[in-house]
Amino acid sequence: MKELIAKIVRIFLLMSCKLVTGIQARWLTEPNNYRCKIYYANHSSHLDGLLLWSCFPKYLRSSIYPVAAQDYWGKTSFKRFIASDVFNSVLITRSPNCRENPLSILEDLLTKQQSIILFPEGTRGDGQHVADFKSGLFHLAKHLPNVELVPVYLNNLNRVWPKGSKLLVPIICSAVFGLPIKPLDETETKESFLNRAKQALEELAP
Template identity: 25%
Template sequence: MYNSVRTFSFLFGYLPMAAVNLKKFQAQKEILSKQEYDALIHTEPQKWAKGILKRTKSRIETSGLENLPDGPALLVANHEGNFDIPVLLSEIPKPFGFISKKEVKKFPVIPVYMEDMNCVFLDRTDRRSAYKSITDTAQKLKDGHSILIFPEGTRSKGEGISDFKTGFVRIAKDAGVPIVPIAIHGTSDIMEKNNNKIRPGHVTIRVLEPVLAETVEKTEAKQLIELVRKTVETEVQSMAQEKADLK
């Protein structure tokens, strides 16, 4: 319970400072390159995410950062828990936006940051919104920004990886960018497996070898979906076994 209070207090208590910093950042937007501004904006969410994770007292282990390519890329990860986004923001040095539920727009400050991070908002109840999110995400990538997507659509809560939906392949093919598979294990131990109470977890992240844009272009969609899903699933299973062996 104490960890939960500390974490949520920081989550919302940090917003006034974030709002002040956002105004400072936006004042520099016209004089910075697109890549420089993305990197600047990324510093605040990364600081926020690190602060949240520090208060959960979780241990994070990350490897494979050398597999992050230069230039825009579609980051594709399994979706285990609510802490996937904070963990990835805190550990991945490459600036990225992500697809988020439109309900987040009701929060103060956060959606403004997300827009500058090049996030895309999705209304899950509207098919036209789902289609638009695909085209909007592809355009963000074409404009030179990296995007993270969870193709399972919903959290697995640590109970295996579900089927990957086809949208991420359409996005990558349309944008002509590489796909970077990312395997996450352990985020559900922080919250979902504790009746939504926050507890310390041991999270491992592995950034895997990218599927080059040339391969994305020439590979059939079904094969590409299976390739990326199997790559992530195999690594998640390996991480789970490694942790089991340590117990």
């Protein structure tokens, strides 16, 4: 029964968000399920994960896991249901006091040939600029060098659901899926890699 309710809610939310945003996806690299990937994107709205997930072909969605913050999406049973049951999200903690490695669950998924959606800024931005990346993307790239890293630029999501607002504003949005970036080199520093990954994302902006 819970699975049926989740399916109904998923269809309703996907249709509603597509109606409000008219999301248009542009692929510079073809999606496929033959190789696991980290799709990393800029973050400016709570709709980002949902809209990005909706851009994938239906047959791929079950193998792609959006990464979401436990402190927000795990706060109530309703939010946990939407994140985990409806949209297949993985909730991770952002607390520096966490005893467990928050990346371990992501590494397990990638090792099992599942893909993830990651927002390396770590928190919502203003939609005008891409903030510096946290170190998570670097550590995943270092531990799993065979995983492809695909930048995705989301445009206008911050205007659909402005920070602090409870109302959605109908505005055409877009998602540009770039080519995979060059894998992490053994001699490359964390700072150099993160700057390079960020630049690849920024170059997709309209």
